Amino acid sequence: VTTRRIDRSPEDAHEHARPKVAVDIVLFAREENRLKTFLVPIATGPVREKWAFPGGLVRVNELLDDAARRELLTFTGLRDAYLEQLFTFGDPSRDPNSHVVSVAYMALTPDPKRISAADMTRGRWFEHSRLPPLAYDHGLMADYAIRRLRAKLEYTNIAFTLLPDEFTFAELEQLYSLILEREIDRRNFRRRIMAAKILRQSPNQRRGPHRPARLYGFAQHSLQTIEML
Amino acid sequence: VTTRRIDRSPEDAHEHARPKVAVDIVLFAREENRLKTFLVPIATGPVREKWAFPGGLVRVNELLDDAARRELLTFTGLRDAYLEQLFTFGDPSRDPNSHVVSVAYMALTPDPKRISAADMTRGRWFEHSRLPPLAYDHGLMADYAIRRLRAKLEYTNIAFTLLPDEFTFAELEQLYSLILEREIDRRNFRRRIMAAKILRQSPNQRRGPHRPARLYGFAQHSLQTIEML
């Protein structure tokens, strides 16, 4: 009888002959009405001169989510970004150095500015539509992440992770338009968002050289699944 | 003899202190108009007396998909099931023996009977709605898999992986009804499936003590994304 997962294989005789486990984090934020992604330069090795998402090896007895949070903190100083597992990339040739299985995460933060100057020396923001050459298979990860983000915008309240506590309807609409890369009808959009009941209205207003805008916040800061577009 | 049944800190603190990588496969098939899942008994160790999905460690320089195919072949003899990565489970406590990060896959096959008698000694089919106690976090995997399958039934032609080359419309409808656990209106269903243009009509018929049924097959045996329910 074949039993499960008892370490019998020849590889296991020598302990190092196992794939390593890493996490990589595709961090998105909205800045200057652009969708941006945080990248770190690779200084040495076969893929130097390229950029990569923040990431690193998972430690023994560490949760995957914790490893992702730890690496994100290390590279950006962010402590409370939204995190979501995307996909696991395991092609042995994805990293020319050794066989690394990488669990890709998407991270979303409302304030890219919170990354301190010190942390900014470790990497920088790029406009998502104009990424530099990426190391490993990080181009695949970028594609996967943006597709997931687009999909979730349409059927969840995930936008709360990318907006500050208070924002105008126009800002919410711009966020959608930006990420989905299409124009959005203001009236239909407002009607649907209101029907979804995911916003609370704030007593405050945003003022400017024009009619003041009402401010809103998300009613819940946890992911809700609701058909909205 | 099992190596490293319990690999604990003294050794793990050093260079071998890395999580292992495994794959686990949630295999679904339709049999006797029930949705069934293949499980393997755990013979020994802390979780004996429980059942688990087929799976095992990923080898160095092996693709994740290849590892999943290999383990599926080992446990079931199936060579050409549909395979799709689901999610990666990495809680260090999920396996009491050691820290194993497991990449869960969903597998789908049209003919559960193809599993030979020899392979059936390694495990057996269970009705998905009546699973025995599962080892590790395989209950989570089962949930994740069925949710993914339900979702994909609604917006892809994934049903081709669970049906033989030719089938009647009633069989297709039963498959949907079975997995989605709800009744389906025959007329509306037929209209939508036809509108999606995913079927080719066969010249053959299925006969019985009643009006013969036209046979159909899927036009493409590759995954297509098309809104269909």
Place this chain on the structure above:
DNA sequence: CCAAAAGTGTTGGCTCTACACCCATGA
């Protein structure tokens, strides 16, 4: 001729899309 499953259309309600003008404010 009976039992059993296969096959087929229509209607009303609802949802979605397209579309343009007035409002409130600061300068």
Place this chain on the structure above:
DNA sequence: TCATGGGTGTAGAGCCAACACTTTTGG
């Protein structure tokens, strides 16, 4: 008073859900 962005309603089209009877065969 003007420039700027904020806020609002409606009508027509298309889509979807609900619903029941006739057909074809084998026994």
